[in-house]
Amino acid sequence: MGGLGSPRAVAVYIRWSTDEQTEGTTLEIQRERCSLYIRSQGWTASEELVFVDDGYSGGSLDRPALARLREWILAGRVDCVVAYSIDRLSRNLADITQLIQNEWAGRCAFRSATQPIGTDEGNPTGQLVFNILASFAEFERGLIRERTHAGAVRRAKEGKFPGGRLAPFGYTRVGVGQLAVDEGKAAIVRQIFEWATSAPYGQGPNVIARTLNERSVPAPEGGKWWSLTVRELLRNPVYAGTVTFGRRKTNPARQRDTSAPRRSKRETPLAVVEGAVAAIVSREVWARAQELEKERTAKYTKKGVQTANRSLLGGLAMCRCGGPLHMFYKEGKKRYYRCSRNAQGKGCDYEPGIYSADDLEALVAEEVMVQYGSPRLRADALAVVEEKLSADSIRRDYQLALTHVDERVKGVEADLVRLRRAARSGEIQLSTYEDLKSDADAEMTELLTSRRGIELALSKVRDQSTTLEAWRNTLAQVDLWESLDPVRRREVLFGLLRRIQVYRRRGSQGPASVELVWEHISST
DSSP: OGGGOSOSOEEEEEEEOGGGTTTTOOHHHHHHHHHHHHHHTTOOOOGGGEEEEETOOTTOSOOHHHHHHHHHHHTTOOSEEEESSGGGTOSOHHHHHIIIIIISTTTOEEEESSSSOBOSTTOHHHHHHHHHHHHHHHHHHHHHHHHHHHHHHHHHHTTOOOSOSSOOTTEEEOSTTOEEEOHHHHHHHHHHHHHHTOTTTOOOHHHHHHHHHHTTOOOTTSSOOOHHHHHHHHHOGGGGTEEEESOOOOOGGGOSOTTSOOOOSOSSOOEEEETSSOOSSOHHHHHHHHHHHHHHHHHHTHHHHHHHHHOTTTTTEEETTSOBEEEEEETTTEEEEEEHHHHHTSOOOBSSOEEEHHHHHHHHHHHHHHHHOSHHHHHHHHHHHHHHTOHHHHHHHHHHHHHHHHHHHHHHHHHHHHHHHHHHHTSSOHHHHHHHHHHHHHHHHHHHHHHHHHHHHHHTOOOOHHHHHHHHHHHHHHTTGGGOOHHHHHHHHHHHEEEEEEEOBTTOOSOOEEEEEESSSOOO
16 A cells, blocks of 8 residues: 555554444444454555454553553554544644654654554555644644633633632632632732741742741641742732732743743733632732842843843754753863763763854854855745745645545545445345444544634634744844844844754764754755
């Protein structure tokens, strides 16, 4: 079947839960349909490779038979997995895409016995449908975030606190979504704010935590007070009667997994609802606490801020062993980058693990100029990204997917006609007809659902002009590199690159080597 050929080891995965009794997907029906599909492809499957999860929900990947199957695949003992339908693996599209696209990619293929879905090379229709389902997973996660955010704001405006199960320290829950002031704990909160805002500069979180512990004041979750606990309490606007929702800005440099695509700076808007709960301190007192905390932070971390601004490659550069590179000062004002694993003695095979910051940054800048240093190179790069982000191209893909789904719908309709004729003529028994018709009806339902999803996604294709404009502005800054300050140069590098690998072999006396992984196009 195209690029899959005749797999040596075909596994069958079957799942059934008690809440699916009316869906026509019992263990016996799934086993029989998968067996028929495998025989129709000219393959064979042994009983040893049948994995059954009886009575397990599809809402989680935590299932014993699926766990064994994943172990076999990672060990290279399975070439293809066949399931009755893709929702047998999971009913969560995010879990499905993570499992098939990440964990099984390059190890084994997946085929559905009742759906036009396949992930092997040479099966373009199956790959297209699966990729569309993967895009639906991302779209669905976005919708869930939006609905959750909107619901939280709505509940807050109704006077309900939409936070977690635990009420903030100083409050107690009284019914669903309702908070009331706990006067005993609220007195502690007021005392903390009073200390933090006392003239002239207030007391810092460390001093406040120590004072509370000396007075044996119980912490929010028992035990001791810590400076972080005090700092988070002082920063929480709920004590001034305000509730906030939504993801705050994320600094891409702080992300630990530098190989993963960076998230946008704001996934959901930050909403502020005033008067959502009863205030324990006035807004003026709360604002004064924020102001003094900001001043203390600036005073005691001034050197750290300067260091961060001068660390051009921090958050992007990593040693080939996987350890991130951190900048430090040596011999006065000389700047160096060092592999964190090397510094901790945790198995870095590249030495000395310490690189001159000036030399390394100059080497990266040189590579940037090789890639984007001329107007022609920047124009070529922009053309590549425009093609990738073209809304017309996305629309064409969705239109092609609709065509494939419509063709399969016609095929299922023809199968139903043939089944009815065979039943009327007595070629097949009535029980067989009912089973096969149930399978065909289920496939038709899946196809129509897919079609509605594709049509919805097609209607939601957004203009990519904002992304292109940001990319165009980043490329324009490359030409001004020499005149940019360190902070602006960092922004340009984060727009151009995903990560930078740095290494020098043991015993080598030559300069460091770098490998740059570009954001939108591969390095030439």
